[in-house]
Amino acid sequence: MITQKLTATASADDARVREAVDGELRRFLARKKQGSRCSETAFFAEMIQQFLEGGKRLRPLFCSIGWSLGSPEAAPQAVHRLGAALELFHAFALIHDDIMDESPMRRGRPTVHRLLTADAPAALPEARRQRYGTNSAILVGDLALVWSGELLLDSLAGHVHAPAVLDLVSTMREELVAGQFRDLRATGSAGENVESVLETIRFKTATYTIDYPLRLGATLANAPASTVAACSDYAVPLGEAFQLRDDLLGLFGDPRRTGKSATDDLREGKATVLMSCALSSATPRQRRQLCALVGNETVDDEGVATVRRIVRETGAVAAVEQMILDRRDQALAVLECGAFPAQPRGALRELVFQVTDRFM
Numbered sequence: 001m002i003t004q005k006l007t008a009t010a011s012a013d014d015a016r017v018r019e020a021v022d023g024e025l026r027r028f029l030a031r032k033k034q035g036s037r038c039s040e041t042a043f044f045a046e047m048i049q050q051f052l053e054g055g056k057r058l059r060p061l062f063c064s065i066g067w068s069l070g071s072p073e074a075a076p077q078a079v080h081r082l083g084a085a086l087e088l089f090h091a092f093a094l095i096h097d098d099i100m101d102e103s104p105m106r107r108g109r110p111t112v113h114r115l116l117t118a119d120a121p122a123a124l125p126e127a128r129r130q131r132y133g134t135n136s137a138i139l140v141g142d143l144a145l146v147w148s149g150e151l152l153l154d155s156l157a158g159h160v161h162a163p164a165v166l167d168l169v170s171t172m173r174e175e176l177v178a179g180q181f182r183d184l185r186a187t188g189s190a191g192e193n194v195e196s197v198l199e200t201i202r203f204k205t206a207t208y209t210i211d212y213p214l215r216l217g218a219t220l221a222n223a224p225a226s227t228v229a230a231c232s233d234y235a236v237p238l239g240e241a242f243q244l245r246d247d248l249l250g251l252f253g254d255p256r257r258t259g260k261s262a263t264d265d266l267r268e269g270k271a272t273v274l275m276s277c278a279l280s281s282a283t284p285r286q287r288r289q290l291c292a293l294v295g296n297e298t299v300d301d302e303g304v305a306t307v308r309r310i311v312r313e314t315g316a317v318a319a320v321e322q323m324i325l326d327r328r329d330q331a332l333a334v335l336e337c338g339a340f341p342a343q344p345r346g347a348l349r350e351l352v353f354q355v356t357d358r359f360m
Contacts, residue, residue: 013064013347014061014347017057017060017061017064017075017080017083018057018060018061020075020077020080020083021057021060021080021083021084021087022057023080024077024080024081024083024084024151025049025052025084025087025088026049028084028147028151029045029046029048029049032045032147033045033046044139044140044143047112047115047116047140048088048091048140048143048144048147050109051091051094051095051106051107051112052087052088052091053107054107054108054259055087055090055107057083057087058209058210058213058351058355059083059086059087059090059208059209059210059213060080060082060083060084060086060087060213061083061213061351062209062210062213062214062217062235062351063079063082063083063086063213063214063216063217064079064080064083064217065214065217065344065347065348065351066213066214066215066216066217066218066219066220066221066223066231067079067217067218067220067221068217068221068341068343068344068347069214069217069218069221069223069227069231069340069341069344070217070218070219070220070221070222070223070224070227071221071222071223072341075217078155078156078159078220079155079217079220081151081154081155082151082152082155082156082165082216082217082220083213084151084155085148085149085151085152085155086148086213086216088144088145088147088148088151089144089145089148089173089208090208091141091144091148092141092142092144092145092148093141093176093180093208094106095111095112095113095137095140095141095144096138096141096180097180098111098112098113098137099111099113099134099137099138099141100180100184101264101268101270102264102268103260103261103264104261104264105255105259105260105261106259106260107259107260108256108259108260109259111137112137112140112141113133113134113136113137114133115133116132116133116134116136116137116140117129117130117132117133117134118133119133119136120132120133152166152169156220159220161219161220161222164219165216165219165220168212168215168216168219169212169216171212172207172208172212175203175207175208176203176204176208178203179200179201179202179203179204179205180204182199182200182203182204183200183204183270183271186200186271187268187269187270187271188268188269188271188295189269189271193276193280194273194276194277194280197271197272197273197276198240198273200271201240201243201244201273202236202239202240204243205239205242205243205246206235206236206238206239206240206242206243207235207236207239209239209242209243210235210236210238210239210242210355211231211232211235211236211239214231214234214235215228215231215232215235218231226339227339227340229339230334230337230339230340233334233337234331234334234335234348235331237326237327237328237330237331238327238328238331238351238352238355238356240323240327241323241324241327241328241331241355241356242355242356244273244274244320244323244324244327245324245355245356247265247272247273247274247275247320248274248317248320248321249262250262250264250265250266250270250272250274251263251265251266251274251307251308251311252308252317263299263304266293266294266299266304266307267295267296267297267299268295268297269294269295273320273323274311274316274317274320275290275294275311275316277314277315277316277319277320278290278310278311278314278316279291281314281315281316281319282310282314286310286313286314289306289307289310290307290310293306293307294307324356325356327356328352328353328356331352332349332352335348335349335352
């Protein structure tokens with residue numbers, strides 16, 4: 001009964017945070033649509049608003065819980081506005097990531113560069129239409145980043161802890177770019193060792209998904225330094241587990257449920273922990289097959305099925321599932337260390353399972 005009550009309370013709190021953050025985003029983007037002299041601004045604002053639909057709002061949730069680690073008061077509007085800024089930053093990262101990965105789908109819809117390619121002037125040749133779509137999407141991502149900074153400054157106006165929050169945000173931005181660059185350099189080198197790939201995902205995904213949002217909220221609320229440090233002890237392994245689950249979904253997930261292709265990473269030759277584990281355990285014949293198929297943009301359904309079979313046979317799926325469980329348990333153990341108050345501790349525990357038990 002106690003567990004059920006905690007789960008119900010956490011779910012209600014999650015819904016309230018999502019509603020408040022969505023309200024901030026709607027109001028901000030409505031002002032952009034109505035207040036600009038440029039019709040293009042309204043067009044881009046509408047595109048960003050549509051892109052934001054269907055997001056999990058994980059970052060605002062962790063930011064709001066971070067606030068509760070330092071304050072017994074309900075999260076004020078500043079925290080929800082900070083969460084909205086994180087969502088716009090996330091939109092920027094995803095829009096640009098989809099361009100780099102040449103991904104066709106995101107959240108069950110065409111990616112921004114695909115939408116804008118379809119919107120290109122009909123008279124343009126196909127290659128020019130694609131370039132138009134890609135270049136326009138870069139601008140949409142740039143604007144999402146700029147507006148994220150604007151919302152961030154709005155949320156921190158007059159706040160005594162604004163400098164500390166801004167320092168964290170600056171580092172978060174730098175690490176994301178560094179992680180994305182590492183990911184680009186490693187693409188096509190699927191045999192990278194596991195530790196190297198893990199280091200990349202820490203920068204590219206793990207810290208900006210959970211660690212920084214949690215610490216930003218805690219810092220804004222002036223939580224004790226020991227609590228802020230414990231945030232990272234909890235968040236970094238959980239963020240890694242989040243990306244490891246994405247690795248599995250990237251090869252075995254159902255696109256109807258994940259909203260994105262299950263073969264993009266394979267065709268691109270993305271360096272993932274899953275593929276590193278498979279290659280390190282493969283027989284010489286299996287390794288030759290994987291090297292011929294992974295990173296092959298023309299791989300057919302039979303080739304995809306072969307990769308999936310080999311990855312399972314090498315034990316890579318089981319190995320990654322165990323890595324997820326190990327990191328889940330590591331995050332749960334941190335919650336028992338006494339650094340977190342009871343109510344946010346229950347919410348953080350609930351999120352551990354939401355993050356690691358996503359559908360296959």
